[in-house]
Amino acid sequence: xxxxxxxxxxxxxxxxxxxxxxxxxxxxxxxxxxxxxxxxxxxxxxxxxxxxxxxxxxxxxxxxxxxxxxxxxxxxxxxxxxxxxxxxxxxxxxxxxxxxxxxxxxxxxxxxxxxxxxxxxxxxxxxxxxxxxxxxxxxxxxxxxxxxxxxxxxxxxxxxxxxxxxxxxxxxxxxxxxxxxx
Numbered sequence: 001x002x003x004x005x006x007x008x009x010x011x012x013x014x015x016x017x018x019x020x021x022x023x024x025x026x027x028x029x030x031x032x033x034x035x036x037x038x039x040x041x042x043x044x045x046x047x048x049x050x051x052x053x054x055x056x057x058x059x060x061x062x063x064x065x066x067x068x069x070x071x072x073x074x075x076x077x078x079x080x081x082x083x084x085x086x087x088x089x090x091x092x093x094x095x096x097x098x099x100x101x102x103x104x105x106x107x108x109x110x111x112x113x114x115x116x117x118x119x120x121x122x123x124x125x126x127x128x129x130x131x132x133x134x135x136x137x138x139x140x141x142x143x144x145x146x147x148x149x150x151x152x153x154x155x156x157x158x159x160x161x162x163x164x165x166x167x168x169x170x171x172x173x174x175x176x177x178x179x180x181x182x
Contacts, residue, residue: 009034009075016107016123021078028063031111031119038172039072039086039102039127041134044182049151052176053134055094056145057166063114066144068157069166070173073124082125094146095137103128105179112167126172128179151177 007024011034018035027034041053055072059065072093076085083102090096105126112120138146149157154173158165 007075008078009036010078012123014109018078024075025062028114028118028120031121033109033121033123034075035082035125036073036075036122037082037086037125037127038070038168039090039129040172040176040180041071041100041129041131042176042180043131043133043148045150048182050180050182051148051150052154052173053131053146054149054154055138055143058140058142058144061142063116063118063120064166065115067166067169068164069169070176071146073166073168073172082127086127093139093142095139096134098134100129100131103179105175108171108175110168110171114167120167122168124168124172126175126179128176130180 008021009024009027011019011022011027011032013019014033022032042050045051053071054068056068057064057066072086072090074085074089076082086102087100105128107123107125109123114120136146158170
């Protein structure tokens with residue numbers, strides 16, 4: 001991989017202040033704290049219950065392959081506003097091109113040891129967006145599957161089989177749950 005093909009993440013202090021950049025894989029190998037975001041698209045069904053658009057990560061992702069997670073999650077580039085990064089990644093992962101009205105929620109820090117000897121240590125910006133309908137063209141290099149889950153269905157699945165979800169998903173869902181209202 002050439003240096004122009006390498007992906008970088010923004011390293012941050014424990015308070016979320018940028019501290020420089022690092023190559024993404026090295027940051028995950030070393031467990032360095034870096035910026036991230038987690039987007040959750042939701043809609044309200046006829047019964048007034050929230051439904052969440054979840055994706056199952058492609059099986060050959062560098063970590064957490066095949067696990068269910070929020071609609072989209074990634075890392076902003078250096079000097080890239082989080083909302084712009086979220087829109088970019090929604091398009092790259094799911095082919096969602098329409099303008100969305102994001103609500104920026106809280107940031108939280110988490111650290112999780114993952115498969116392949118990697119460590120996810122992120123300062124994660126939670127982003128919610130209510131939609132009634134969204135057209136998608138999932139990128140098979142990023143997404144194995146995606147579908148709408150009712151709030152009750154996703155919470156029950158997390159009790160029954162938490163190993164089917166990414167390490168950060170429960171933290172994201174708990175924060176989205178407070179933000180997303182029907």
